[in-house]
Amino acid sequence: MPPSLRLCFIDETRNTCYSSRSKSNMAKNSHIEWTNHTFNPWWGCHKVSPACDNCYAELWAKRVGQTLWGQRAPRRFFGDTHWREPLKWNEEARAERIRSRVFCASMADVFERRADLNQERVRLWNLIDQTPNLDWLLLTKRPQHVLSMTPWGEDWPQNVWIGTSIENQKLAELRLPYLLSVPAVVRFLSCEPLLGPLDLRSWFNRSSYNPIDWVIAGGESGPQSRPMHPDWVIGLLHQCQRAKVPFHFKQWGHWAPADRRKVSGQETLLAVEDEHPVKMIAVGKKLAGRMLKGTTWDNFPQPPVSNGEGQLHNLPV
Ligand code: SF4
DSSP: SSSSOOOEEEEETTTTEOOOOOOOOOOOOOOOOTOEEEEEEEBBBOOGGGTTTTTTHHHHHHHHOOOOOOSSSSSSEEOHHHHHHHHHHHHHHHHHTTTEEEEOOOSSSOOOOGGHHHHHHHHHHHHHOOOOEEEEEEEEEEEEGHHHSOTTTTTTTTTTTEEEESSSHHHHHHHHHHHHSOOOOOOEEEEEOOSOOOOOOGTTTTTTTTOOOOEEEEEEOSSSOOOOOOOHHHHHHHHHHHHHHOOEEETTTEEEGGGGOOOOOOEEEEEEEEEEEEEEEEEOHHOOOOTTTTOOOOOOOSSOOOOOOSSOBBSSO
8 A cells, every 4th residue: 555645636638637635035225235225313414524525415415405414404303104114124024034234324424413313313222122133234434422322332232233434544543443442243344435545454353452344345426526546445355355354345436447448438547646547437336337356346244143043134245
C-alpha cells in the first residue's frame, strides 16, 4: 500500500485535474446483494464522514418529498404496520427452517445520538429479541456509541451482527477500536464507497480485540460518485484472502475500469501517487457490474447459530 496518497481525477476530455478529498425461495425485499431484507426504524440522519457526501438515502428521501437530513431536521417515524414486518419475516424463516439477514438501517444510522430516537431504539432492541430466526445486521458510522446505546452489555444476542463503514485508512484507525470491542457474534466492515487504499493487516487477529469476521467492499454509485482505483479493492481482497476473512465484492459502482468494458462513457484517468494510473469509465452501476479479477466474490461469515433445526443461512456461506 502506498504510504501517501494523492488522488487526482483527470477528465481527459477537458484536461482538468480535480483534487479529491438464495439458495432459498425466501422472499427478498432488498436490492442489496448481501441481505434478504432491509428494515428502517426511522428515516433521517446527519453527515459525519466523507462517505456521507453523496448519501443516497438523503437523495432518496428528497425524491419522495422528505427533508430529514441535518441535526435540526426532523426524523420520520413509522407506525405498527411497519414494525410488524420483521415479525412476518421471522415467521417465514421459522416455517422454512432457515435464517434471513436483515440490514438495519439503509435510511438512517441506528446509533445517531438524538433524544427523540431513544424510544425507537428501545423498540428495535425488543423487536430483535422477538425475532430469533433473523440475523440483524446493524451497520453504523458511529461505532463509538454502540456499547452505550445497546442493552446487552457483554451478553450480546446470537442474532445481532455489528458493522461499521470504513472508506479510508484514517477512519479505519478511528472506528476499528470501537467496532472490535463489541462482543457480537459477527463484526463486519463495509468498505463502501471505498475512497482510498486500506491496509488492515495489523487489524486482522489483533490479540487485544475481537476479530474482523467479514469485509464488504464496493465503489460509489450515483451521478456525483467518485471512482474507486482497482488497486484499492484488489489490495483489500488479497489481505482478506491471506487472513482467511470472507470477502464480499458488492459493486464497482458508477465507474468501471476502462479495460473491462467496451462501452462508451466519460473517461477519467485516476492517478494515485506511487501507484499506476488507470483509466476509469463512467458507465453506471448496472453496466459496471460486480466482477473482480474475473469472478464474483460473495463470501459470508458463518456464525455459530442455526434456527434449531440444523439449517444454516439461506444465502451462500
Ligand atoms: S451515516 Fe449513512 S445515512 Fe447518515 S448521512 Fe452518512 S451515509 Fe447517510
